[in-house]
Amino acid sequence: MKKLPLDGVRVADLSMMWAGPFATRLLAEMGAEVVKIESPRAWDNVRTLLPQPGAPEPWNTSYYFNDYNRDKKSLTLDLSQPRGRVLFLELIARCDCVIENYRADVLDKLGIGWDVLRETKPDIILVSMAGFGKTGSEKGFVGFGPIIEQMAGMASTTGYGDDGIPYKTGISYGDPIGGMAAAGAIALALIQRRKTGKGAWIDLAQRETMAQMIGPAFAAASLRGESPVHRGNRDARFAPQGVYRCLGPDLWVAISARDDREWWALARAIGADDLASLELSERRERHDEIDRRIEAFSARFLPREAAELLQRAGVSAAPVQDMNSIHQDPQLAARGAWIELPQARMRTWKQPASAWRLVEAKPKLRRHAPLFGEHNREILCGLLGHPEGELAELEAAGIIGNAPIGAREG
Amino acid sequence: MGEDLPLAGTRVLEIGGGLPAAFATRWLAGFGADVVRSDAAPEGLGRDEQAALLPGKRRVGVGDEKLRELALAAEIVVEDGAPGALAARGLDPRELRREKRALVIVSLTPFGQTGPAAHWRAANLTAHAAGGILSLTGIASRPPLQNGYSQAWMLLGLNGSSAALAAYYGSLAHGEGDWLDISAQECAAGMLEYYGPRAAFDNTPAVRLGNRVNCLWGIFPVADGFAGVCALQRQAPAFLNMTQDPELSDPRLLEPAYRLSNDAQIGDRVARWFRDKKKLDLLAMGESNKVPMGAVMTPLDLLANASLEERGFFDAVQTPAGEARIPGRPYLGMDWRAGELHAPAADTEAVLADWLGAAS
Numbered sequence: 001m002k003k004l005p006l007d008g009v010r011v012a013d014l015s016m017m018w019a020g021p022f023a024t025r026l027l028a029e030m031g032a033e034v035v036k037i038e039s040p041r042a043w044d045n046v047r048t049l050l051p052q053p054g055a056p057e058p059w060n061t062s063y064y065f066n067d068y069n070r071d072k073k074s075l076t077l078d079l080s081q082p083r084g085r086v087l088f089l090e091l092i093a094r095c096d097c098v099i100e101n102y103r104a105d106v107l108d109k110l111g112i113g114w115d116v117l118r119e120t121k122p123d124i125i126l127v128s129m130a131g132f133g134k135t136g137s138e139k140g141f142v143g144f145g146p147i148i149e150q151m152a153g154m155a156s157t158t159g160y161g162d163d164g165i166p167y168k169t170g171i172s173y174g175d176p177i178g179g180m181a182a183a184g185a186i187a188l189a190l191i192q193r194r195k196t197g198k199g200a201w202i203d204l205a206q207r208e209t210m211a212q213m214i215g216p217a218f219a220a221a222s223l224r225g226e227s228p229v230h231r232g233n234r235d236a237r238f239a240p241q242g243v244y245r246c247l248g249p250d251l252w253v254a255i256s257a258r259d260d261r262e263w264w265a266l267a268r269a270i271g272a273d274d275l276a277s278l279e280l281s282e283r284r285e286r287h288d289e290i291d292r293r294i295e296a297f298s299a300r301f302l303p304r305e306a307a308e309l310l311q312r313a314g315v316s317a318a319p320v321q322d323m324n325s326i327h328q329d330p331q332l333a334a335r336g337a338w339i340e341l342p343q344a345r346m347r348t349w350k351q352p353a354s355a356w357r358l359v360e361a362k363p364k365l366r367r368h369a370p371l372f373g374e375h376n377r378e379i380l381c382g383l384l385g386h387p388e389g390e391l392a393e394l395e396a397a398g399i400i401g402n403a404p405i406g407a408r409e410g
Numbered sequence: 411m412g413e414d415l416p417l418a419g420t421r422v423l424e425i426g427g428g429l430p431a432a433f434a435t436r437w438l439a440g441f442g443a444d445v446v447r448s449d450a451a452p453e454g455l456g457r458d459e460q461a462a463l464l465p466g467k468r469r470v471g472v473g474d475e476k477l478r479e480l481a482l483a484a485e486i487v488v489e490d491g492a493p494g495a496l497a498a499r500g501l502d503p504r505e506l507r508r509e510k511r512a513l514v515i516v517s518l519t520p521f522g523q524t525g526p527a528a529h530w531r532a533a534n535l536t537a538h539a540a541g542g543i544l545s546l547t548g549i550a551s552r553p554p555l556q557n558g559y560s561q562a563w564m565l566l567g568l569n570g571s572s573a574a575l576a577a578y579y580g581s582l583a584h585g586e587g588d589w590l591d592i593s594a595q596e597c598a599a600g601m602l603e604y605y606g607p608r609a610a611f612d613n614t615p616a617v618r619l620g621n622r623v624n625c626l627w628g629i630f631p632v633a634d635g636f637a638g639v640c641a642l643q644r645q646a647p648a649f650l651n652m653t654q655d656p657e658l659s660d661p662r663l664l665e666p667a668y669r670l671s672n673d674a675q676i677g678d679r680v681a682r683w684f685r686d687k688k689k690l691d692l693l694a695m696g697e698s699n700k701v702p703m704g705a706v707m708t709p710l711d712l713l714a715n716a717s718l719e720e721r722g723f724f725d726a727v728q729t730p731a732g733e734a735r736i737p738g739r740p741y742l743g744m745d746w747r748a749g750e751l752h753a754p755a756a757d758t759e760a761v762l763a764d765w766l767g768a769a770s
Contacts, residue, residue: 064608188416
């Protein structure tokens with residue numbers, strides 16, 4: 001069987017919430033062995049953020065936590081206790097990478113900063129992904145994805161255009177963007193380490209990776225002093241373009257006529273032959289009128305019906321997938337984009353397969369997200385060689401555990 | 411200097427001419443790869459996109475036969491043509507992989523190489539719609555709203571960049587590359603926060619929440635623009651205390667269940683508290699109280715931001731319209747070079763000589 005790219009790479013994962021765990025999900029999908037480290041007193045908050053009503057062990061039964069932490073191992077360690085730190089550093093000596101998304105000052109305060117890690121493992125790779133970086137006058141700002149999006153310029157580019165309001169993305173967009181960049185940063189550092197034998201400390205400010213997503217806006221601002229224009233769903237280069245109401249509540253189809261040919265096809269398909277010869281400048285001027293004609297057409301169909309009909313006519317169109325319809329999407333189904341991973345404490349549900357589809361290696365997701373402390377024995381006794389008898393001692397001292405201390409049962 | 415860059419000596423061929431491939435290879439060029447862009451005709455990128463995404467790349471104009479030779483001389487090929495387009499030009503990814511086992515090929519498309527919609531026409535908006543994020547953005551009483559600046563394509567490019575690096579590491583470590591088939595739709599569908607998993611688990615629909623997710627998580631109008639807070643339970647006490655607002659100091663507000671059942675009322679009070687504050691004051695309050703506070707910054711604001719300046723975030727690049735400032739290295743800790751913009755096909759002769767050892 002063909003190896004996955006990151007087979008043989010071990011990652012110590014101190015990250016929590018979404019940005020860091022998203023990075024390590026990608027690394028795990030690419031074959032890395034990811035050891036997720038949580039303290040019995042300070043666990044990944046996502047485990048218990050949205051508990052299933054009445055579910056026992058809510059920290060082990062969160063679909064939210066499961067989706068972003070599958071294929072990882074769980075080690076619990078209280079890093080605020082000296083013995084916890086010693087065990088952590090023993091693990092680091094056997095790891096290639098460490099990743100953390102604490103606030104900028106936390107790793108040092110825990111006594112496991114870059115100098116300590118490098119002393120333990122000279123070629124270690126550390127990725128720190130604080131919201132605003134480890135340096136600079138804003139390093140003390142606290143950032144989650146929705147904050148990052150505002151502070152990186154992204155929110156300023158998004159709006160309906162008629163109310164002057166900037167809008168946040170419907171997801172905490174800064175998180176997965178930071179995570180994707182962090183996964184690439186680890187791969188880059190591994191490449192460099194192969195050449196030089198040296199590790200690296202990567203200071204990834206999530207605000208800066210997010211700002212990259214609107215790179216051309218900075219060119220416009222610096223060259224011409226321009227601020228972002230809110231265009232709603234329209235495009236500066238094409239017309240018409242928009243999201244149009246379909247048959248049923250909150251059902252929509254997205255349509256874009258990218259050139260004269262697509263416009264001609266769209267006009268014919270919606271029965272607006274009288275407008276088919278309009279040039280781009282005329283379509284821009286009469287965009288509102290054209291929108292009404294398109295909506296008179298789209299309102300007769302379900303989103304997929306409208307999109308398929310327009311695609312057959314030669315027009316760019318797609319249903320606006322909501323959270324339910326996306327799990328029934330024929331394209332995603334045909335590509336096996338959803339998988340179900342058995343988990344003893346939960347029924348299965350559709351989780352996304354790896355979007356980084358290696359055509360030859362065909363990575364298979366191996367297992368559900370780890371139960372809290374599920375791999376304590378495997379790692380502490382198997383990998384680090386501690387006697388089994390030590391586990392009870394560590395548990396009694398609250399250094400390890402198989403349930404978060406103070407978490408509420410469902 | 412160049413030899414110290416992490417990707418020095420790595421050859422990357424960019425074929426396609428769209429935003430996804432251009433963004434995917436932008437960071438590779440900055441980190442030292444010799445990125446060669448096979449220009450499309452007509453050019454698919456706008457002038458600001460070119461300024462932001464093409465610095466540091468050499469540009470060639472060659473026929474399909476030479477392009478194939480360049481692909482086989484590369485370590486990484488990144489392309490964003492339609493499924494089958496590369497094969498139609500004599501560069502079938504499977505054949506290229508058979509000829510060069512270490513080669514990494516990254517194909518970036520709206521819907522992937524296979525499946526009933528693989529050949530669907532797609533614009534950024536329609537690809538964004540298919541991936542689910544669009545349906546969550548905006549407010550419930552209005553249509554779903556796209557993000558600014560072609561996020562379906564940029565997201566696809568970012569995935570392509572990181573995936574290329576992971577696969578390239580695999581090629582170096584195990585001697586085998588691979589062909590990556592990455593779809594914009596799947597990239598988005600796999601990052602729907604908790605809304606996607608929740609619907610998959612129990613069919614709970616998601617409503618567009620606009621700028622107010624809950625009473626302690628939102629963007630609000632302030633005296634000089636818009637600012638926001640994102641306080642989870644851990645930060646709620648600090649935020650409520652920070653406001654020094656008697657109504658928001660009610661101890662019942664510390665209970666998530668109480669906040670949930672009085673969300674609108676508390677949220678309105680929080681909005682009132684924000685109304686007369688200024689962005690920088692709010693950010694300072696957030697920092698000193700360890701509360702996640704934000705302010706809506708524009709690109710112009712960020713170009714003047716002291717922290718980004720201190721961290722050396724922006725690169726300067728000469729364009730035909732003058733000097734542009736664009737995002738430079740995505741993170742600190744690896745050597746980076748700010749590249750220059752090259753003219754279309756300007757490097758054909760040099761690249762053919764360097765990569766193929768031949769004159770054009």
